[in-house]
Amino acid sequence: xxxxxxxxxxxxxxxxxxxxxxxxxxxxxxxxxxxxxxxxxxxxxxxxxxxxxxxxxxxxxxxxxxxxxxxxxxxxxxxxxxxxxxxxxxxxxxxxxxxxxxxxxxxxxxxxxxxxxxxxxxxxxxxxxxxxxxxxxxxxxxxxxxxxxxxxxxxxxxxxxxxxxxxxxxxxxxx
Amino acid sequence: xxxxxxxxxxxxxxxxxxxxxxxxxxxxxxxxxxxxxxxxxxxxxxxxxxxxxxxxxxxxxxxxxxxxxxxxxxxxxxxxxxxxxxxxxxxxxxxxxxxxxxxxxxxxxxxxxxxxxxxxxxxxxxxxxxxxxxxxxxxxxxxxxxxxxxxxxxxxxxxxxxxxxxxxxxxxxxxxxxxxxxxxxxxxxxxxxxxxxxxxx
Ligand code: SF4
Numbered sequence: 001x002x003x004x005x006x007x008x009x010x011x012x013x014x015x016x017x018x019x020x021x022x023x024x025x026x027x028x029x030x031x032x033x034x035x036x037x038x039x040x041x042x043x044x045x046x047x048x049x050x051x052x053x054x055x056x057x058x059x060x061x062x063x064x065x066x067x068x069x070x071x072x073x074x075x076x077x078x079x080x081x082x083x084x085x086x087x088x089x090x091x092x093x094x095x096x097x098x099x100x101x102x103x104x105x106x107x108x109x110x111x112x113x114x115x116x117x118x119x120x121x122x123x124x125x126x127x128x129x130x131x132x133x134x135x136x137x138x139x140x141x142x143x144x145x146x147x148x149x150x151x152x153x154x155x156x157x158x159x160x161x162x163x164x165x166x167x168x169x170x171x172x173x174x175x
Numbered sequence: 176x177x178x179x180x181x182x183x184x185x186x187x188x189x190x191x192x193x194x195x196x197x198x199x200x201x202x203x204x205x206x207x208x209x210x211x212x213x214x215x216x217x218x219x220x221x222x223x224x225x226x227x228x229x230x231x232x233x234x235x236x237x238x239x240x241x242x243x244x245x246x247x248x249x250x251x252x253x254x255x256x257x258x259x260x261x262x263x264x265x266x267x268x269x270x271x272x273x274x275x276x277x278x279x280x281x282x283x284x285x286x287x288x289x290x291x292x293x294x295x296x297x298x299x300x301x302x303x304x305x306x307x308x309x310x311x312x313x314x315x316x317x318x319x320x321x322x323x324x325x326x327x328x329x330x331x332x333x334x335x336x337x338x339x340x341x342x343x344x345x346x347x348x349x350x351x352x353x354x355x356x357x358x359x360x361x362x363x364x365x366x367x368x369x370x371x372x373x374x375x376x
Contacts, residue, residue: 079329081350112343113336114328121352 026056036074
């Protein structure tokens with residue numbers, strides 16, 4: 001690199017936040033909380049064919065301490081709810097949560113004594129992926145949407161809302 | 176030459192007459208436990224006997240040990256709730272003999288306020304967890320069971336969800352449920368056959 005290179009191409013200006021968020025969104029380490037049939041689709045997404053690794057969400061971490069993306073895949077019942085809550089609390093900030101499939105998002109077709117009617121009744125959720133089970137394309141779509149969310153909004157506090165954002169800003173950025 | 180499969184085959188004449196005597200196992204039980212057996216029937220060659228809960232252990236021990244029965248495998252134990260009917264519950268036991276290749280279904284009707292019977296886990300160890308599940312889901316007590324605790328649900332759960340009079344929308348969360356703004360009135364109502372009604376608190 002010569003010293004005389006044109007200044008316009010040798011550096012770019014940006015915000016520090018944007019750079020950090022950019023690096024965050026391409027290094028998502030997920031904790032797969034897989035409880036039911038949706039797990040098969042989850043495996044398909046990270047198999048060679050659909051290859052979730054292309055989006056930087058490559059390596060599942062089986063310790064919540066090392067993960068920053070919680071994938072809740074499948075039915076969560078009330079007996080399991082304390083476990084899920086605990087796993088979420090053990091994850092280090094910043095962290096995100098994806099509800100994978102109808103059961104995790106809303107309880108699915110189970111409305112009975114056993115099943116939690118959506119994991120957002122227990123922990124804050126960032127992305128809901130519809131389907132029973134969702135197709136791998138839908139999952140990848142959700143992943144890309146999550147990356148956009150991370151880039152735009154950055155990490156959130158314990159409340160599930162970025163403390164640096166006002167409510168109006170948040171609604172605006174999501175609309 | 177092979178027969179043309181399209182030709183209508185003359186159907187075999189199926190005898191419509193009921194067998195005049197009860198099948199072997201039922202006959203055996205009727206002979207030895209005539210007081211216990213309430214009724215019996217067969218379906219597709221499988222025999223069913225309905226028995227009283229008094230003295231059921233002797234009957235099961237006979238089924239297990241008698242050389243003509245030798246039921247060495249307990250396949251299934253469950254219950255059914257026929258709510259308006261009395262006796263309301265029916266405990267159903269499926270037995271199979273691996274040695275003699277026959278099966279038997281035994282039903283034990285139980286009244287609402289006497290939903291208890293002797294455990295058969297002393298005869299077939301497999302019955303242990305089935306009986307715990309049965310207690311968990313239907314609240315049927317198995318007297319003499321070594322460890323009659325809930326099997327599938329958590330200890331804090333109140334009631335027995337597969338009983339027909341359990342409110343099937345009633346949930347018993349272990350962790351406090353968050354309020355969801357977007358999820359309209361789920362917080363406050365449950366949908367019942369008579370329409371939405373407030374959640375019992
Ligand atoms: S959403 Fe469908 S596929 Fe996924 S866990 Fe529920 S029932 Fe299974």
